[in-house]
Amino acid sequence: MCALVNNVYCVGRNYQLHAAELGNAVPEEPMIFLKPSHAVVPLEGSVLKLPMDRGSLHFEGELVIQLAEDYAPGKSVDELVKTMALGIDFTLRDVQSVIKEKGHPWTAAKAFKSSAPLTPSIAFPGTAKLADIDFTVRKNGEEVQRGNVKDMIFSLQRIIDYIGEHYGLGQGDLIFTGTPAGVGPTVSGDVFELYWGDVRLGRCEIG
Numbered sequence: 001m002c003a004l005v006n007n008v009y010c011v012g013r014n015y016q017l018h019a020a021e022l023g024n025a026v027p028e029e030p031m032i033f034l035k036p037s038h039a040v041v042p043l044e045g046s047v048l049k050l051p052m053d054r055g056s057l058h059f060e061g062e063l064v065i066q067l068a069e070d071y072a073p074g075k076s077v078d079e080l081v082k083t084m085a086l087g088i089d090f091t092l093r094d095v096q097s098v099i100k101e102k103g104h105p106w107t108a109a110k111a112f113k114s115s116a117p118l119t120p121s122i123a124f125p126g127t128a129k130l131a132d133i134d135f136t137v138r139k140n141g142e143e144v145q146r147g148n149v150k151d152m153i154f155s156l157q158r159i160i161d162y163i164g165e166h167y168g169l170g171q172g173d174l175i176f177t178g179t180p181a182g183v184g185p186t187v188s189g190d191v192f193e194l195y196w197g198d199v200r201l202g203r204c205e206i207g
């Protein structure tokens, strides 16, 4: 999955309960931000080097889809997406709070190196079957997040159409589709495991 990574799009506030836990209003249209491709690193057997000295570092587990071909209006998710993975959108929460107040871009809070680790990919089961399976994040062996596409505010199709129309979407582009409730801080030594149903797709440790 990582080999062809080009643009890395992320959706903010795509689950009602997560927007609420951070005190954010639910957006009326998809809220999109970007990470550089340098943010993407393997989330399987890896020790992640992350900025541990800039205030609170939060994990946000997310379902990640990759475009198998270039977007064109009218193309469906099932035509465009052949692989998916799970990832963590690491966020410097204290930095983000300052940025939000000042109206600065989110780069310093969201786009640092290794901020988008990604599990090995699996075949995309198709949008109809996707809702049958939850994804979960376990931190030090304990479930901390559980998500399902059916709880998303904006569907995968809406997200793809929105990004494709406004920013462009091509083969190899990744989309982090937003995080469910349960985000929280992490410290050195924490171990994260990301599960698709009962199958563990990846494990990483915070260095």
Ligand code: ZN
Binding pocket: 010, 011, 012, 060, 062, 089, 176, 178, 179
């Ligand atoms: Zn996120």
